[in-house]
Amino acid sequence: MNSEFRERQPIGVKNLSKHGHTTWLPPVRKIKQQISTDPTLTPEYTHILGIPEFTRRATQLALGKDSPAIVESRVFGIQTVGCTGAVRLGAELLRSCYCSSSSWTHVFISLSFLEDSLAGTFKAAGIEDVQYYRYWDAESNGVCVENMLYDLENAPEQCVVVLFASGHRPTGAELSQEDWKRVAEVMKRQLFAFFLMSAQGLCSGSLEQDAWPVRHCVSLGLELLCAQSFSHNFGLYGERVGHLLCVLKQNLLAVQSQAEKLVQTLWSCPPMEGARVVATVLSNPAHLESVKAIAERCMLIRERLRERLRLLGGPWQWDHIIKPGGLYCCFGLNTQQVDFLVQKKHIYLLPNGCLNVSAINSRNLDYVAESIHQALSSKR
Amino acid sequence: MSIFGEVPQADPVAVFKLTADFREDQNPSKVNLGVGAYRTDEGQPWVLPVVRKVEKMIADDHSLNHEYLPILGLPEFRSSSSKIALGEDSPAIKDNRVGAVQCLGGTGALKIGAEFLRRWYNGTDNTKTPVYVSAPTWENHNAVFSNAGFEDIRPYKYWDAGKRGLDLQGFLGDLESAPDHSIFVLHACAHNPTGTDPTQDQWKQIAVVMKRKSLFAFFDSAYQGFASGNLDKDAWAVRYFVSQGFELFCAQSFSKNFGLYNERVGNLTVVAKDQDNLNRVLSQMEKIVRITWSNPPSQGARLVAITLNTPELFAEWKDNVKTMADRVLLMRAQLKEKLKALGTPGTWEHITEQIGMFSFTGLNPKQVEYLVKEKHIYLMASGRINMCGLTTKNIDYVAESIHEAVTTVQ
Numbered sequence: 001m002n003s004e005f006r007e008r009q010p011i012g013v014k015n016l017s018k019h020g021h022t023t024w025l026p027p028v029r030k031i032k033q034q035i036s037t038d039p040t041l042t043p044e045y046t047h048i049l050g051i052p053e054f055t056r057r058a059t060q061l062a063l064g065k066d067s068p069a070i071v072e073s074r075v076f077g078i079q080t081v082g083c084t085g086a087v088r089l090g091a092e093l094l095r096s097c098y099c100s101s102s103s104w105t106h107v108f109i110s111l112s113f114l115e116d117s118l119a120g121t122f123k124a125a126g127i128e129d130v131q132y133y134r135y136w137d138a139e140s141n142g143v144c145v146e147n148m149l150y151d152l153e154n155a156p157e158q159c160v161v162v163l164f165a166s167g168h169r170p171t172g173a174e175l176s177q178e179d180w181k182r183v184a185e186v187m188k189r190q191l192f193a194f195f196l197m198s199a200q201g202l203c204s205g206s207l208e209q210d211a212w213p214v215r216h217c218v219s220l221g222l223e224l225l226c227a228q229s230f231s232h233n234f235g236l237y238g239e240r241v242g243h244l245l246c247v248l249k250q251n252l253l254a255v256q257s258q259a260e261k262l263v264q265t266l267w268s269c270p271p272m273e274g275a276r277v278v279a280t281v282l283s284n285p286a287h288l289e290s291v292k293a294i295a296e297r298c299m300l301i302r303e304r305l306r307e308r309l310r311l312l313g314g315p316w317q318w319d320h321i322i323k324p325g326g327l328y329c330c331f332g333l334n335t336q337q338v339d340f341l342v343q344k345k346h347i348y349l350l351p352n353g354c355l356n357v358s359a360i361n362s363r364n365l366d367y368v369a370e371s372i373h374q375a376l377s378s379k380r
Numbered sequence: 381m382s383i384f385g386e387v388p389q390a391d392p393v394a395v396f397k398l399t400a401d402f403r404e405d406q407n408p409s410k411v412n413l414g415v416g417a418y419r420t421d422e423g424q425p426w427v428l429p430v431v432r433k434v435e436k437m438i439a440d441d442h443s444l445n446h447e448y449l450p451i452l453g454l455p456e457f458r459s460s461s462s463k464i465a466l467g468e469d470s471p472a473i474k475d476n477r478v479g480a481v482q483c484l485g486g487t488g489a490l491k492i493g494a495e496f497l498r499r500w501y502n503g504t505d506n507t508k509t510p511v512y513v514s515a516p517t518w519e520n521h522n523a524v525f526s527n528a529g530f531e532d533i534r535p536y537k538y539w540d541a542g543k544r545g546l547d548l549q550g551f552l553g554d555l556e557s558a559p560d561h562s563i564f565v566l567h568a569c570a571h572n573p574t575g576t577d578p579t580q581d582q583w584k585q586i587a588v589v590m591k592r593k594s595l596f597a598f599f600d601s602a603y604q605g606f607a608s609g610n611l612d613k614d615a616w617a618v619r620y621f622v623s624q625g626f627e628l629f630c631a632q633s634f635s636k637n638f639g640l641y642n643e644r645v646g647n648l649t650v651v652a653k654d655q656d657n658l659n660r661v662l663s664q665m666e667k668i669v670r671i672t673w674s675n676p677p678s679q680g681a682r683l684v685a686i687t688l689n690t691p692e693l694f695a696e697w698k699d700n701v702k703t704m705a706d707r708v709l710l711m712r713a714q715l716k717e718k719l720k721a722l723g724t725p726g727t728w729e730h731i732t733e734q735i736g737m738f739s740f741t742g743l744n745p746k747q748v749e750y751l752v753k754e755k756h757i758y759l760m761a762s763g764r765i766n767m768c769g770l771t772t773k774n775i776d777y778v779a780e781s782i783h784e785a786v787t788t789v790q
Contacts, residue, residue, distance in 0.1 A: 048396070121672075238446055240676065248382055250384070251382055255387050265528075267644060
């Protein structure tokens with residue numbers, strides 16, 4: 001065994017460049033340098049709900065500038081501490097606002113084999129009753145939309161449903177636009193949509209296309225929350241740049257005032273640096289081209305991985321590797337197979353054989369493909 | 381029909397409303413003595429020179445990676461921040477029983493500490509455990525603990541309006557009558573909003589009762605260095621409690637003493653009986669952080685860590701802090717002098733006896749209203765003023781206005 005491959009191969013969570021490091025979007029360094037030398041910027045507390053320029057741009061990014069919700073002033077945004085912060089705040093807002101008027105108690109999350117921090121976040125906010133809808137189907141290595149629709153149709157009315165726009169974590173599996181239309185119809189029957197959009201632009205390469213599920217629901221007149229992350233698509237992991245989008249039918253100012261109260265009990269006001277960078281990037285369309293490059297690289301890796309696995313032979317199908325876009329991909333490996341990869345091949349991946357394709361590069365592609373092939377062949 | 385149709389409008393946060401009103405005011409003599417942020421003599425926010433320097437270093441450093449910080453935060457930030465609170469030579473640090481969690485400002489540190497205590501302090505459900513906060517206190521203390529699940533939040537006597545000082549007997553009395561194992565939120569120095577701290581001797585008396593009744597000390601330290609100009613002096617109370625064998629939390633904020641308000645730089649220092657207990661506490665705090673903000677922002681913590689760990693930068697920072705503290709002390713002295721020279725009725729010694737950013741002037745709500753409406757001087761309804769809002773240019777106007785308020789409004 002070539003000793004070079006004894007190095008750890010982490011294939012977990014973050015978007016990595018071809019050299020295996022997390023990387024900023026190209027304009028970010030220059031913008032950060034500008035910020036550090038700008039004499040007009042003051043260190044004052046940001047507004048409780050965040051930098052207005054950032055929330056405005058993040059809202060436009062998600063919904064599109066001409067969104068009816070924006071035009072009708074039925075939407076507001078809150079800068080949060082990463083996507084987790086957005087989910088936590090959204091959960092707290094639902095618990096304090098939604099509870100008061102209805103007999104609702106539940107939140108529905110997709111059945112997932114990732115560690116349960118998503119459920120834990122809702123529970124910490126006081127929403128104890130977390131239930132699951134079926135999503136990933138091991139047989140087809142993709143989403144079984146019939147199962148999902150069945151579970152949602154049979155969910156109690158007025159429960160909150162967590163939906164994944166721009167790629168599901170950790171499987172990467174996504175719904176087609178036709179599937180989303182069917183989901184949205186079901187949501188209309190008094191289910192509340194809480195979207196997680198953690199990698200807008202990285203799935204299809206198009207910011208608009210990745211946000212389509214959210215925009216479609218808004219066009220149907222639904223109220224919703226959407227937690228956005230700028231970690232993956234901007235490489236700003238350590239800066240914790242998140243956004244909670246709130247689309248309502250009415251009573252905007254009152255809900256906004258309640259959100260302010262909740263932010264005060266969590267972090268008072270959000271950190272400035274990362275949001276300032278994002279606001280600057282979003283104000284210049286040219287900068288956004290680099291997001292597309294990340295998506296294209298991920299797609300290229302998927303194709304090369306599929307090709308490599310196909311050439312290694314065996315009875316397995318590999319089309320599901322290239323079907324979704326974005327960072328994640330799932331092989332449906334069992335526990336022994338995952339153990340084998342971790343212990344014997346030093347390939348660290350997520351449970352069930354989900355992995356982050358951006359961690360695969362020209363140096364480790366062959367090794368990873370061969371190892372997966374080995375895992376599937378020897379330990380069925 | 382909106383599912384949010386019944387949501388009531390919440391009251392605005394008083395101190396931010398004050399600043400908003402100030403901003404809208406067109407009067408050229410207006411003065412903002414409301415929000416707690418430092419201002420220069422020109423009335424401007426101040427980016428500390430050392431901060432400017434280190435910011436640039438960070439922006440130009442191509443070797444820095446952009447990864448998520450660990451859940452508990454940047455290690456070198458956590459350890460150097462705890463050293464600032466407890467002292468370089470702290471025996472507790474030497475015994476490896478001090479740990480920390482990097483948090484989103486002082487608020488975040490209080491939040492994580494509160495969430496932990498509610499789950500694990502005295503048994504596994506502390507929703508009914510009394511939490512005591514000083515009367516008065518920072519207005520957000522109540523909300524943070526209440527939102528963390530504590531149902532019984534009570535005031536402890538603190539401010540004596542009659543003598544304009546600490547009500548020690550009342551404080552000690554409330555400590556005695558508190559149920560054992562209650563949680564007490566203590567201001568490490570520069571009490572907000574009164575600016576009145578216990579003396580060392582008074583702290584000793586407080587500690588004796590707290591020890592005897594197993595009351596939990598949760599220090600809130602937002603002004604270290606800013607109060608007296610000396611970091612060690614401002615940390616005396618926390619260090620004394622540690623020396624008396626208390627296990628305690630200390631929520632530290634670097635907003636004021638680094639001027640990093642909007643980067644949300646905070647640290648929750650944990651002092652435990654031994655390393656084993658410490659490790660278990662931190663492991664549970666990690667789980668709490670994970671479902672709150674996952675991991676903390678890197679910019680501010682990196683800046684503070686570099687500064688604290690580089691001798692020349694550390695010295696420069698202490699100097700910058702002293703600059704701020706000295707300006708506040710100067711304004712205190714001058715305000716008192718001017719009020720005495722004007723012959724304003726009452727005693728004004730408390731202006732220089734109080735410490736830190738804030739002064740509880742003792743003005744009543746009617747007098748405060750007069751100042752806001754007639755003189756365009758914005759201060760909190762409690763009579764709290766931020767000394768940083770005073771400058772050599774506006775101090776005469778403020779002194780004269782206070783004089784008018786006291787003599788014409790009852």
